[in-house]
Amino acid sequence: MNTIAMKPVSVTNDVVSTNRSPKVISRGVKVFYGEKEALHGVDLDIHEREVTALIGPSGCGKSTFLRCMNRMNDVVEGCRIEGKIEIDGDDIYDRRIDVVQLRARVGMVFQKPNPFPKSIYENVAYGPKIHGIASGKEELDEIVEGSLTRAGLWNEVKDRLDKPGTGLSGGQQQRLCIARAIAVSPEVILMDEPCSALDPIATARIEELIDELRENFTIVIVTHSMQQAARVSQRTAFFHLGDLVEVGDTSQIFTNPKEERTQAYITGRFG
Numbered sequence: 276m277n278t279i280a281m282k283p284v285s286v287t288n289d290v291v292s293t294n295r296s297p298k299v300i301s302r303g304v305k306v307f308y309g310e311k312e313a314l315h316g317v318d319l320d321i322h323e324r325e326v327t328a329l330i331g332p333s334g335c336g337k338s339t340f341l342r343c344m345n346r347m348n349d350v351v352e353g354c355r356i357e358g359k360i361e362i363d364g365d366d367i368y369d370r371r372i373d374v375v376q377l378r379a380r381v382g383m384v385f386q387k388p389n390p391f392p393k394s395i396y397e398n399v400a401y402g403p404k405i406h407g408i409a410s411g412k413e414e415l416d417e418i419v420e421g422s423l424t425r426a427g428l429w430n431e432v433k434d435r436l437d438k439p440g441t442g443l444s445g446g447q448q449q450r451l452c453i454a455r456a457i458a459v460s461p462e463v464i465l466m467d468e469p470c471s472a473l474d475p476i477a478t479a480r481i482e483e484l485i486d487e488l489r490e491n492f493t494i495v496i497v498t499h500s501m502q503q504a505a506r507v508s509q510r511t512a513f514f515h516l517g518d519l520v521e522v523g524d525t526s527q528i529f530t531n532p533k534e535e536r537t538q539a540y541i542t543g544r545f546g
């Protein structure tokens with residue numbers, strides 16, 4: 276039987292990266308839903324080619340902050356954003372920014388795998404097609420194979436590329452969604468609880484994949500699992516009631532947090 280052992284629950288990613296330039300800079304980011312202020316001014320740097328985990332109790336604003344980074348909040352009625360977010364120095368809320376291009380630069384993977392009701396091939400080919408990335412069928416085929424390979428799915432699907440993506444298992448569907456996200460060569464990948472609908476084996480595969488992907492991509496992952504944050508991330512940001520309470524190297528946050536509220540959360544005293 277093909278089983279994948281879960282990595283032990285410990286902080287394994289405490290090696291200080293040599294490449295720590297900020298890819299995304301957030302300054303004074305406030306988000307309002309109508310009158311309600313959901314984020315109270317977040318200053319956070321997301322480092323390039325690292326995994327940053329956003330943790331904190333339900334309703335603290337993790338998804339809200341994640342959605343700020345590719346302007347998904349634009350489509351939420353009554354939602355308003357103040358402050359500044361830059362990616363490589365580009366103000367993503369500048370009026371001149373093309374949101375479609377932005378979302379190609381900043382891809383997203385959701386909690387529930389959501390393949391299009393199309394073939395496996397079309398799921399991955401769709402983005403490169405609409406962004407005009409491939410110059411012909413041959414190049415498109417290469418992008419599809421490359422993306423599925425990097426998502427660790429190629430061998431499982433190469434003989435059924437014309438079958439519906441929705442016919443795959445949950446874990447396979449999530450890897451398909453990751454393949455779809457990376458097919459347009461994004462710089463940043465946002466993941467909102469990408470494993471919460473998956474079993475432990477499928478979760479372990481996605482975690483391994485995230486670890487591989489950080490070689491090429493900057494990743495921000497929201498997770499409710501502190502074990503997962505400890506396993507996959509190099510930096511962790513703890514949110515509470517709309518505030519970014521503390522951010523630091525994952526090892527420091529989990530072993531030696533500076534803030535009382537972080538300590539309380541990671542030791543399970545609330546949340």
Ligand SMILES: Nc1ncnc2c1ncn2[C@@H]1O[C@H](COP(=O)(O)OP(=O)(O)OP(=O)(O)O)[C@@H](O)[C@H]1O
Nearest residue numbers: 308313331332333334335336337338339340351499
């Ligand atoms: N579309 C919306 N309209 C109104 N309020 C919202 C909306 N989305 C989120 N909120 C509110 O903003 C706050 C932050 O929500 P958010 O979904 O970002 O939290 P979260 O940390 O992702 O929580 P969870 O862990 O449960 O996913 C909450 O008080 C929530 O009720």
Ligand SMILES: [Mg+2]
Nearest residue numbers: 337338339497
């Ligand atoms: Mg959320």
